[in-house]
Amino acid sequence: MTRNPSEHTLAPGLYIVATPIGNLGDITLRAVDVLKNCDLVACEDTRVAGKLLKHLGISKPLRRYDDHSDASARTRLVDAMRTEAVALISDAGTPLISDPGYRLVVDARQQDIPVTTLPGACAAIAGLTLSGLPNDRFLFAGFLPSKEKARSEMLAQLSGIDATLIFYETGPRLVKSLHAIERELPQRTVSVARELTKLHEEARTDEPAILADHYTAHPPKGEIVLLVGPPPPAETSEMEADALLMKALETLKTSQAAAEVARKTGLDRKTLYVRAMELRGK
Missing domain, CATH: 3.30.950.10 (Tetrapyrrole methylase, C-terminal domain)
Structure with missing residues (x-):
């Protein structure tokens, strides 16, 4: 493949490249660099990938790789990685998050092919x-x-x-x-x-x-x-709170015990502190 003088050579392997999820300005400088200098781009939809590359002023061979691709398509990509830099992108966001790139990464790693990730946008x-x-x-x-x-x-x-x-x-x-x-x-x-x-x-x-x-x-x-959101804290009875405080007081200072039980139960720390002082007094 003939390269432009401004391009530099990427080592062969798989490059996981995050792409924008909406605003094209969210692509990273590193992602642009890899897309400019890779040999091949594997993508979910060549039309979507083509629009992104056109926006970036980049022209690269595109190869479809999505949920419908069979094992032979994955094997061809892995074979290409032995001598070429292959960039994997999704239609939007970080590859492998709810898309088929997982199996491609597994196969590449099993074949001792270098895998590099370029973090970026994730919905x-x-x-x-x-x-x-x-x-x-x-x-x-x-x-x-x-x-x-x-x-x-x-x-x-x-x-x-x-x-x-x-x-x-x-x-x-x-x-x-x-x-x-x-x-x-x-x-x-x-x-x-x-x-x-x-x-x-x-x-x-x-x-x-x-x-x-x-x-x-x-x-x-x-x-x-x-x-x-997470489930609301379960209601804690006075007896349960006392048991938790007594356990915490075995190893912690009074204020620390109250703070620890407050964190676990959602109960008021100041109220727990007063009760912890009473229990320590007993």
Whole structure:
């Protein structure tokens, strides 16, 4: 392959390249550099990839690789990586997050082919940061099933996880999913993040029933990040609180014990401190 003088040679291997999810300005300088200097771009849709490369002023051979690609297509890409730099991109965001790149990475690593990742835009993380929901612990669970029974079963399986849940969803299925969350995950705060990084970006955070009413009246389009806040803290009886305080007081100072139990139960720290002083006195 003939290269322009401004290009430099990339070592053969697989390059996982994150692309913008809406605003084309969100592509990184490193991603542009790799796309300019790679030998081949593997992509979900050659039309979508072609638009991005045209915007960047780049022309590269494109090879489709998506959920419908068979093992032989994956083998051809892995074979190409032995002598060429192959960039893997998704239609939008970070490859492998709800797309088929996982198997390609596994095969490349099994063949001792170098794999390099270029971090960048990711709708799940963008939605989380915008939602106002707790972000110290979260679980990304991909797309919810399209069938009602399977969707309810999946939500029920995740109900006990003490973390913010992140799903991808489509506009036509959003209201059904909100109703399912209302049934299966009661008392949860939900956020719908859409049009991320675009002009009309929004994140509506409310009760699922209220959000369902809104999006019934204003049907959304495109792909959506659907987030569900963690379950509310379970109510703790006075006896349970005392037991937790006594246990904490075995190794911690009074103030530290009160803070520790407050963190675990959601009870008021000052009230727990007073009770801890009483228990220590006894």
